[in-house]
Amino acid sequence: MSSIAIVGAGLAGLTAAYRLTRAGYRVRIFERYPRPGGLARSLEIGGEPLEAFYHHLFTTDTDYVSFAGELGLAESIEWLPSKMGIFADGRLWDFGTPASLLRFxxxxxxxxxxxxxxxxxxxxxxxxxxxxxxxxxxxxxxxxxxxxxxxxxxxxxxxxxxxxxxxxxxxxxxxxxxxxGRSRSRSGLGECLGYMRGSFIRLVEELVSRIEGSGGSFHLSDEVRRLDRDSTGFTVVTRRGSHPASQVLVAASIPDHLAVAGHLLDEGEREALGRLRATGALCTILELTRSLTPYYWLNIADSDMPFGGLIEHTNYIPAERYGGRVLLYISNYLFTDHPLYHAPKSEVLGAYLPHLRRVNPAFDPSWILASHHFRADYAQPVVTTGYRRQIPAMRTSAPGLYLCSMAQIYPEDRGQNYAIVYGDRVAKLMLEDLAGRGARGEG
Ligand SMILES: Cc1cc2nc3c(=O)[nH]c(=O)nc-3n(C[C@H](O)[C@H](O)[C@H](O)COP(=O)(O)OP(=O)(O)OC[C@H]3O[C@@H](n4cnc5c(N)ncnc54)[C@H](O)[C@@H]3O)c2cc1C
Known part of the structure; x- marks a missing residue:
């Protein structure tokens, strides 16, 4: 019996799967990693889940908040004050308020x-x-x-x-x-950011449980290698086997889409997708005994520094939740051909640590209790001039094949809020097409 296949258990794929299973369709979700969540995945520190890549919400992320409400999680979102700084001219400055601008x-x-x-x-x-x-x-x-x-x-x-x-x-x-600007307080004096108590993975877990409850199934650690198509529909060829599907949604990056389905697309569409660019991200988490800066978010405006931002999570969320550890993310967006991108963690730390002393001269590597290092090959689509004309279509040139990717989000910046909005949007298109074909019985 045929069903809808979804490639990718990130937030966009999960949102679409949730809508499709609730509409009565049978959905199989394939994910290359052992756990769902994509860029919003987590690890555990001191018994508490923490995002592998730092995450927060802005007050303008209303779709995320209302979806969390639909899933019974609205009460778990905390809105907490956050402090922003900038490292420029060799020192730290408060940043983001009119008063701090005057002193800058x-x-x-x-x-x-x-x-x-x-x-x-x-x-x-x-x-x-x-x-x-x-x-x-x-x-x-x-x-x-x-x-x-x-x-x-x-x-x-x-x-x-x-x-x-x-x-x-x-x-x-x-x-x-x-x-x-809308996310800041009216006085412009500060900003409250949103965090899901227990980490954003909770919404992912809730989605997984509801999808399974509605008959959806997950194939984890089962990377899709290729999609084939003939007159009867698609065959999803994965690391572990092959599965028939009547419709396929690729809810992943453009390179992943091209790798599994590029051969099914029109040449023009394939070439246009191939021209879109995105930076990757390196994210290193240090568990520290002491705080490095007074800020949650520190922008680095110094081209000699080998990273772009320091996000001290425990200046926003209390360290007690993580067994008292101070948690610092070192953020670095790079193209994946940069020599540091594929370097081992020890080499990356070797490049970073001397620069932490420039931010706080008291810093000593003995403060580090543990470290974790994550890479995301596709982290930030590059929105160039005229991008509106380059936004990839959700209905691809191959009938029955759909795409939902961060590269479609425009003009907003990518984020969990928009993964939900666009996941919803693609599910609606698929439902419209399925209703048009009278294909529901195939579920
Ligand atoms: C450093 C960083 C910081 C961020 N900070 C924030 C923040 O503060 N707030 C916020 O809201 N958002 C933030 N985001 C963005 C947010 O995480 C993403 O917008 C959102 O999670 C994207 O979801 P997605 O489902 O579109 O894509 P992804 O999360 O990339 O999911 C795609 C999934 O598809 C899987 N996949 C791909 N190809 C295959 C295949 N062939 N077979 C099987 N599986 C496959 C991947 O493994 C992945 O799990 C941040 C992202 C990064 C990188």
């Missing part, structure tokens, strides 16, 4: 005024059109000046987009700024 001496007063005013104006713009065909680098240089680009925005964009930073469209930065 790497910018001169006229630069600060231009930066503050134009950022406020950006938050008020509602329509993205004017930002779609200009790069953030050009726009910021023109409206906020070269120094502000070099001191603030340039480092932030290099942090996420590496050598593609100057190609990123202003629309991406505008959306980030406008959503972030």
């Amino acid at each position: 001496s790497p910018l001169r007063l006229p630069d600060k005024l231009r930066f503050g005013l134009s950022t406020l104006l950006l938050q008020r713009v509602r329509r993205p059109d004017r930002f779609e065909n200009v790069t953030a680098a050009e726009w910021i240089r023109r409206h906020q000046g070269e120094r502000t680009w070099r001191t603030i925005w340039g480092p932030l964009l290099y942090q996420k987009f590496a050598d593609d930073a100057e190609r990123v469209a202003m629309v991406w930065l505008w959306r980030k700024i406008s959503l972030r």
Whole structure:
């Protein structure tokens, strides 16, 4: 008997699976890793789950919050104050509030005024059109000046987009700024961020249990190698076997989609997908005996540093939950051909640790109780000018084959909220098509 196959048990694939199983379809989900969750997966520290890649919610992530409500988890989301800083000119500065901007001496007063005013104006713009065909680098240089680009925005964009930073469209930065502005308190004095008590993996686990309860099944540690298609439908060829399917949803990265289904697509679609780029992420977690900085989020605006951000999770969530350990994420977005990307953890730590002393001269490697190192090959799609015309379709050129990927999220930045929105959206399309074909009986 045929069923719907989903490649990828990240949040987008799970959301789609949840909707499809609830609509009465039989769904099989294939995941290459032993556990579901994708980029939102977790490890355990001191008996408490913790995200392998740091995660929080903004108050504008309303779809995540209402989905958590639907799954009975709304009460588990805590909104806690967070403190942001920036490392620039060899020292730490508070950042993200009007008062901290005034004290931030790497910018001169006229630069600060231009930066503050134009950022406020950006938050008020509602329509993205004017930002779609200009790069953030050009726009910021023109409206906020070269120094502000070099001191603030340039480092932030290099942090996420590496050598593609100057190609990123202003629309991406505008959306980030406008959503972030709404996430801040009215006074602009601070920001509360959302965290799922017990980690975001709880929503993943709840989804898995509901999908299984509605007849869905999981094939974990069972990577899909290839999709084949003939007049009767698809065959999902995995590491462990092959399975028939009437429809297939690839809920994964563009390279993963091309690897399993590229040969089924029109040449034009395949080539367009092949041109899309994304940075990978290295995320190193240090379990420490002492706190490194007073901030939850520290942007690094210093091109000599080998990483882009320090996220001290326990300056946001109490360390007591993790057996008293201080938890520090060292964040580094790189293209996967960068020499550090595939380096072993010892080499990465060897490159990073001397620089932690620049952030806090008292830092000593003896503070480290344990460390963990994670890689994500596809972490941040690069949104370039004219991206709207390049957004991959959810209905692919191969009938019955669908795609849901972070590369479709536009103009917002990728995140759990949008994995849910887009997972929902693709499920609706599939349900529409299935209803049109009268294929429900096949379930
Ligand atoms: C460093 C970092 C920090 C982040 N911080 C935040 C944050 O603070 N807040 C927030 O909301 N979001 C954050 N995100 C983003 C968030 O994690 C993602 O947007 C979301 O989890 C993406 O879900 P997805 O299902 O689209 O993709 P993924 O999570 O990538 O899921 C795709 C799944 O498909 C599987 N797969 C791929 N190919 C195959 C195959 N051939 N066979 C079987 N399985 C396959 C993969 O193993 C994976 O599990 C962050 C991401 C990163 C990398």
